[in-house]
Amino acid sequence: MTDRRRNWRRPFFGDIFDDFDREFERMRENMDKMFERSLRANREEGDKTKPFVYGFSIRVGPDGIPHIQEFGNTKKLLTKVDNFDEGIGREPLTDIIEDENSISITAELPGVEKDDIDVDMKDTKITIKVDTASRKYHKEVELPEDIDPKSIAATYKNGVLDITINRKKPIEPKSRKIDIE
Numbered sequence: 001m002t003d004r005r006r007n008w009r010r011p012f013f014g015d016i017f018d019d020f021d022r023e024f025e026r027m028r029e030n031m032d033k034m035f036e037r038s039l040r041a042n043r044e045e046g047d048k049t050k051p052f053v054y055g056f057s058i059r060v061g062p063d064g065i066p067h068i069q070e071f072g073n074t075k076k077l078l079t080k081v082d083n084f085d086e087g088i089g090r091e092p093l094t095d096i097i098e099d100e101n102s103i104s105i106t107a108e109l110p111g112v113e114k115d116d117i118d119v120d121m122k123d124t125k126i127t128i129k130v131d132t133a134s135r136k137y138h139k140e141v142e143l144p145e146d147i148d149p150k151s152i153a154a155t156y157k158n159g160v161l162d163i164t165i166n167r168k169k170p171i172e173p174k175s176r177k178i179d180i181e
Helices: 003-045 075-079
Strands: 054-060 066-072 094-098 102-108 117-122 125-131 136-142 153-157 160-166
Touching: 054 094, 094 136, 102 136, 117 160
Parallel strands: none
Antiparallel strands: 054 066, 094 102, 102 160, 117 125, 125 136, 153 160
């Protein structure tokens, strides 16, 4: 491409791309400031020896809708949840997989022993809790109504807790042929 032709295009497109560059740079600077304020506030409010942990996972449910789930110990700070109690512990990364026959819950609980984990089920809510001197985890999972609470099974290996619950089998209506007299 000749210089004359390149210079002809520069006035039309150069300004647009320069504006894009300036706008993206301004957004990056604002995000850096936001994260810096968040980290500073976490260090000032909380225990400076505890790590700053925050994350989220995205999964597509059986309904085809994406579900975003947060985890970590900074939920109060980043999402402004008023009833979050920092004393209950870090929310572990949890994955929930539903199919037509069962529901599987996988929670990452590194650094704890099997005997330190409490899993309780009340109605349709499962609570996973670890409270040791070195680790605290807490997670509540709301389940659908069609579960069979007697079928719950849990295993823990290499820092990963797996819970499986079967769904209730639908009651199939019994039918029979009726003779007409």
